[in-house]
Each structure stands twice: as C-alpha cells, then as structure tokens.
Amino acid sequence: MEIFKRMEQHDYEQLVFCQDKNSGLKAIICIHDTTLGPALGGTRMWNYDTEEEAIEDAIRLGRGMTYKNAAAGLNLGGGKTVIIGDPLKDKNEEMFRAFGRFIQGLNGRYITAEDVGTTVADMDLIHEETDFVTGISPAFGSSGNPSPVTAYGIYIGMKAAALEAFGDDSLEGKTVTVQGVGNVAYTLCKHLHEEGAKLIVTDINQEAVQRAVNDFGAVTVAPNEIYSQEADIFAPCAMGAIINDDTIPQLKVKVVAGSANNQLKEERHGDELEARGIVYAPDFVINSGGVINVADELYGYNNERAMKRVETIYDSITRIFEIAKRDGIPSYIAAERMAEERINRVKNSRSQFLRNGHNILSRR
Ligand SMILES: NC(=O)C1=CN([C@@H]2O[C@H](COP(=O)(O)OP(=O)(O)OC[C@H]3O[C@@H](n4cnc5c(N)ncnc54)[C@H](O)[C@@H]3O)[C@@H](O)[C@H]2O)C=CC1
Numbered sequence: 001m002e003i004f005k006r007m008e009q010h011d012y013e014q015l016v017f018c019q020d021k022n023s024g025l026k027a028i029i030c031i032h033d034t035t036l037g038p039a040l041g042g043t044r045m046w047n048y049d050t051e052e053e054a055i056e057d058a059i060r061l062g063r064g065m066t067y068k069n070a071a072a073g074l075n076l077g078g079g080k081t082v083i084i085g086d087p088l089k090d091k092n093e094e095m096f097r098a099f100g101r102f103i104q105g106l107n108g109r110y111i112t113a114e115d116v117g118t119t120v121a122d123m124d125l126i127h128e129e130t131d132f133v134t135g136i137s138p139a140f141g142s143s144g145n146p147s148p149v150t151a152y153g154i155y156i157g158m159k160a161a162a163l164e165a166f167g168d169d170s171l172e173g174k175t176v177t178v179q180g181v182g183n184v185a186y187t188l189c190k191h192l193h194e195e196g197a198k199l200i201v202t203d204i205n206q207e208a209v210q211r212a213v214n215d216f217g218a219v220t221v222a223p224n225e226i227y228s229q230e231a232d233i234f235a236p237c238a239m240g241a242i243i244n245d246d247t248i249p250q251l252k253v254k255v256v257a258g259s260a261n262n263q264l265k266e267e268r269h270g271d272e273l274e275a276r277g278i279v280y281a282p283d284f285v286i287n288s289g290g291v292i293n294v295a296d297e298l299y300g301y302n303n304e305r306a307m308k309r310v311e312t313i314y315d316s317i318t319r320i321f322e323i324a325k326r327d328g329i330p331s332y333i334a335a336e337r338m339a340e341e342r343i344n345r346v347k348n349s350r351s352q353f354l355r356n357g358h359n360i361l362s363r364r
Pocket residue numbers: 114115116117146147148150179180181182183184185202203204205208223237238239240259260261287288290291
C-alpha cells in the first residue's frame with residue numbers, strides 16, 4: 001500500500017503506528033480531520049489477516065467518524081483506532097495502559113471510546129494513563145457503555161426510515177432481519193420486540209443467537225442466508241462493506257437501517273440501493289447515538305442532555321430523505337453533503353489568530 005497516496009485521497013491528517021513488544025500492542029490510530037475539534041472515535045480490536053487490512057479499516061473508520069461527528073452537530077473531528085489481535089485471547093492490562101500512553105502523547109488530538117472488541121473495562125485501563133478517553137465506568141462520572149444508546153438511536157432512526165418507506169413509522173408487525181446480535185443489536189432487538197416487530201437474526205457466535213431466540217423469540221438463519229430473507233427491513237449490525245455486488249441482488253427488503261459502520265462497500269452501492277427503491281438510512285447518521293452520548297462527557301456528563309440530542313436522529317434521518325428528494329440524489333450523498341457543508345463553513349470561518357484558543361477540551 002502506498003500510504004501517503006491513500007492518505008491524500010481523502011486528505012487524512014495523521015496515521016500513528018503504536019507498538020509495544022512487552023504487551024503485544026500493535027495499534028493504528030487514524031486522525032482524519034480535526035477542523036471541528038479533537039478527533040473522537042472508538043478503538044476496534046480485531047484479528048486482521050494482514051496489516052494492510054488493519055490500516056485500511058482504520059482509514060475508512062476514521063473518515064466515517066469525521067462525517068458522523070459533523071452530521072451530529074458535535075464539535076469534534078474524526079478518528080479511530082484499530083488494535084491488531086484477538087479480543088478473546090490477546091488482551092492484557094499492560095496493552096491498554098501502553099495504548100493509553102500513546103493517546104496521552106497526542107495531547108488531545110485524539111480521544112477514544114469503545115468499538116467492536118473493546119469494553120468499558122478496557123477504557124478504564126486506558127484512563128489510568130490519559131484523560132483523553134470516554135465511555136469509562138459510570139463510577140468515574142462517565143456515561144459507560146455506549147452500545148445501548150447507539151441501539152436506541154438505530155431504533156428511532158429506523159422508525160424515520162419506515163415512515164419514508166411505508167408511510168407510517170410503526171414497526172409493529174414488521175419483519176426485521178438483524179445481522180450480528182452483539183452489544184448494539186441485542187438492545188435494538190429488545191426495542192423492536194417491545195414494539196411488536198418480528199425478528200430474524202444471524203450471528204457467527206451461537207451464544208449471541210441463542211440469547212436473541214430466548215429473550216425475543218427471534219427466528220435464526222445461517223450468516224449467508226440473512227440477505228435473502230422475506231422481510232421489510234434489514235439491520236446490518238456486524239461489520240462493514242456488507243452492501244455490495246453480491247448482497248444487493250439478494251435483498252427483498254424496502255429499508256436498510258443498522259448500526260454497522262461503512263455499510264456500503266463502495267459509494268456506487270448506495271446508488272444501486274436507490275435505483276432499486278430501497279430506503280437507505282445513512283450509517284454514520286443513524287449510528288451516531290453512542291458518540292453523541294460519550295461526547296457529552298467532555299462537558300461533564302448529563303444523561304438528560306445527551307438523550308435529548310440522541311432523539312434528534314429521527315429528524316436528521318427525515319431531513320436527509322427530504323434533501324435527497326429535493327435535490328434528486330441518493331440518501332448517502334445527502335448525508336455526506338450535510339456533514340461536508342458544516343465542516344467547510346467552520347474551516348472558512350477560522351481566520352482569526354487566537355492565542356490559547358478555547359475548544360471542547362479546555363475544561364479538562
Ligand atoms: N458499540 C457502539 O456503540 C457502536 C457500534 N457501531 C458499529 O456497530 C457494529 C456492531 O457493534 P457492536 O455491537 O458494538 O459490536 P459487537 O462485537 O458487540 O457485535 C457484533 C456482532 O456481530 C457478529 N458478527 C461478526 N461478523 C459477522 C458475520 N459475518 N455475520 C454475522 N454476525 C457477525 C459478532 O459475532 C458479534 O456478535 C460495528 O460495525 C460497530 O462499529 C457504530 C456506532 C457505535
């Protein structure tokens with residue numbers, strides 16, 4: 001991979017490679033854009049097959065956070081970390097403390113939180129070494145695990161997408177296929193079950209599947225069968241790039257609305273959904289509940305204030321469909337424009353010199 005060429009493609013600011021032999025830490029921090037403020041984005045731990053795959057994931061996820069934070073109205077830039085390793089076997093205390101020291105070295109340019117493969121306990125270890133971490137234990141005055149809040153945002157965003165597709169935002173009686181029933185999707189299934197939706201779930205982890213069957217009466221299918229189910233809504237809640245040339249022709253749903261980051265393998269797959277009349281709730285808008293919640297910690301966490309902002313996801317998704325219709329563009333482009341316009345407005349207004357400028361971290 002020609003790294004600088006790849007970074008120039010979407011004007012990435014910084015890639016940081018962190019290595020600690022003692023703990024086995026191999027991490028890549030991607031800081032995409034800090035126009036709006038310090039970069040905030042979670043840390044993913046995953047057993048990547050190759051280093052190139054890990055770099056590419058960090059790069060795609062970091063840029064996604066720039067768009068997510070901008071579209072959510074947060075005063076934060078975008079970044080993400082990937083740690084190479086198996087989260088079930090390779091974690092240790094020293095690893096997260098070493099990682100915390102690397103974050104501290106960035107002096108506030110990057111703030112972390114949970115993502116796939118990392119937990120509140122891991123964030124607490126990072127917190128031993130740096131304040132630039134969110135999603136730590138509520139005992140520290142923090143907001144804790146962001147997943148239930150992300151799930152709530154997906155639920156209300158899905159209702160907004162249902163209104164667009166079916167003319168009614170009720171999910172009662174709707175069949176929802178759910179790919180991956182992990183931290184986010186378990187709570188999403190709970191909301192959907194409580195509203196009377198029917199669930200078809202899949203996961204590569206049988207325990208996770210069984211929990212959804214026991215708790216919500218979900219029907220299960222094999223991982224490769226999830227795309228072709230007769231259903232109303234598809235909720236991708238596992239990994240990215242699952243809307244692609246292979247899967248789109250299999251879809252029978254009218255809505256795609258889920259938590260996974262980077263659902264479209266390539267942008268043209270968003271065009272393809274549009275051409276098939278499938279309503280797509282852009283991932284970085286519908287899944288912003290978690291980051292909205294952890295970002296509130298930077299002001300001194302207030303659950304009521306954070307949840308009020310999370311509730312705006314319904315209106316944001318509705319607005320995106322309005323812009324898409326008004327301008328004759330697919331929803332993913334409408335969402336990108338919304339984020340880019342905000343970043344560009346702020347970029348253009350930062351012309352005055354200010355010694356010791358004030359920013360979101362000034363209180364820390
Ligand atoms: N946790 C959060 O607050 C947020 C999560 N997201 C995104 O949502 C997605 C899910 O996140 P979490 O629930 O936190 O992760 P998780 O790791 O708890 O859950 C993911 C689940 O997907 C399953 N899975 C992986 N590959 C699969 C496949 N090919 N087929 C079926 N199942 C598969 C895993 O076994 C796991 O149960 C990720 O893409 C994450 O980046 C986005 C915003 C916030």
